[in-house]
Amino acid sequence: MRHRYFNGRIKVFSKNKYINTTRYIKIVSILGFIIILLALNIIINSHSPNVYGFSIYKMYPWYFWILIIMAIFIGQIILMYNAISKYETNTWHIGFLMIIISNLILLFMPIIKGYFIHGREDVLTHVGYMIDIENNHNIGSNAYPMLHIIGFTLKSFSGISYNDITMFLPLFYSLLYIFSWYILGKYVFKNKRDIFIMLAFSSILLLGSKNVMLSPNGQAILFVPFFLYIFFKSRLPKKAVPYSILLIILSFFIIFSHPLVTILLTITILLSDFTMYLNNKNPEIKIKKSTNLLSIMVCSFLVWSSYLHILAYSLENIMYTLMSTDGGSSEFGRYQTSLSSVHISLLEIVGMVLSIYGPYLLLSVLSAICIIYIIAFRKKDNIKVNYYHKLSILGWMLLVFFSLLLFLLNDQFGFVRVYSYSIFFSVILIAYSIGIFLRRSSDKRNSNLKFLMAISSVLILITGLSTYSLFLSPAILKIDQQTPESEFSAMKTFYKVKENSYPVLERGTVNYRVHNAIYGISASKKKGITRENQVIDHFGYDNNSSLSYSYKKSYLLISYIGRNQDQNLLPKFEDRWSFNYSDFMHLDNDVGVTKIYSDKFSDVYIISP
Incomplete structure (x- = not known):
């Protein structure tokens, strides 16, 4: 306690105005875990027969999914509280754990529902590639064999069927993705509070069906945060040799995993060197160039991959559309034609767009706001944009620009494949920018509370939309993928x-x-x-x-x-x-x-x- 004297009177203050908020956080944490227990109770008491349903979301009552979203949101609120609080506490562990448990419930849903295989299209073909490796003892003409080799190896050593492997591997990669963000954040962010902001966004299952369905592209993308962590560690002058060796091994792992992710990571490495060049005038950290790594990756990729011609064809199609007078086919044009052939209201169109692309759009809008904020207040508030912040801004702008070109001018190569990669830059950019804003207004308690409410609104929207687009369903014009x-x-x-x-x-x-x-x-x-x-x-x-x-x-x-x-x-x-x-x-x-x-x-x- 402390005392202040006003006109001879003693006024008593607590040690700080925020001392009781820890108690509130504990109460909220208990509420969050009660919500999780209620959701688990619904699962245990659900006796619906194991039959095919067009939507997994209809296999449980609507309030089950609301409970899961609420549990994740409470975890995010706890993380954000630790980001704005003036005093450090360990309650962020509780929030992070709550999100992990809620995510595990979602990731285990196909297994809980007794799916034989979670996949009706590409997943079945990927099982076929694993069977080929088992029968022929070679990869044949397989363009991305790493996932199939892992699947075959798991079956050989554990006896788990390929059917179960199709459901357990995405689950493992999704957990690796979340924990890789944590170690990447610890390295990239010098301020611990920025890590909490990053975790609030990165721990959402943002990649949709890639989080729950087996695919070389999906599993390769989920591996990216770990690759970036090793890459950044290997660029430092000190103790870089072990990380450099590991990075070369991981480079081959990525090349054999999926060619598009290899191309996007190569672009990221090039951007990293370009950002370092821009940062040379005032370097806060010394980072080595990536010339040798780039040479190894590019040469290995060109020797191995037959995928480059697909991307080259897409670029050719874009150039043709730009130069031709009558235009060409595009994904945007296809959607436009489909919508013009049916009678549908603007509100229904907006709802459909949010259902399919909502999490990506909200992240992009927030990223754009963060960039505008940095540009507008950089000189006024003497904001220092470090190497990682610059890299995230450049990377996000480049990928969004290229994705828009693909969407507007090309129908051969889905723009979401490139656009989904921008998530990695968005998360870093948003966490850095929000952290800067909070430090700038650290003396304004009301401002921080209002800001927390605004960010919380965005978080619950992203969480809700990502939860309802995690599994394919009629809500996003797809059918459930159970076989x-x-x-x-x-x-x-x-x-x-x-x-x-x-x-x-x-x-x-x-x-x-x-x-x-x-x-x-x-x-x-x-x-x-x-x-x-x-x-x-x-x-x-x-x-x-x-x-x-x-x-x-x-x-x-x-x-x-x-x-x-x-x-x-x-x-x-x-x-x-x-x-x-x-x-x-x-x-x-x-x-x-x-x-x-x-x-x-x-x-x-x-x-x-």
């Missing part, structure tokens, strides 16, 4: 008894992907099962009375997904459906079509002209 065991069993039986000379048509079941996951890529190529072969819309019943008039003798595979996909993805746009329920009723009564197999998920027909 049920019954579908696998049905397809195994089908492959054993089918007549190889008959072509296979499909609706809802991706025949060649499932064949990849059962027998491997090489076996699928030998049998000529290498692509989708979709049946014609409405089974041709708008022109003919029987499907047999449209095809020679063929198999027709129809899954539960095929019967219900349009109705779940486009419930308000029946005129856009490729198949109606009446089409399937007509099919079952078609004299030219015979059903030879049926279960709850799959149906197999023979079309007989």
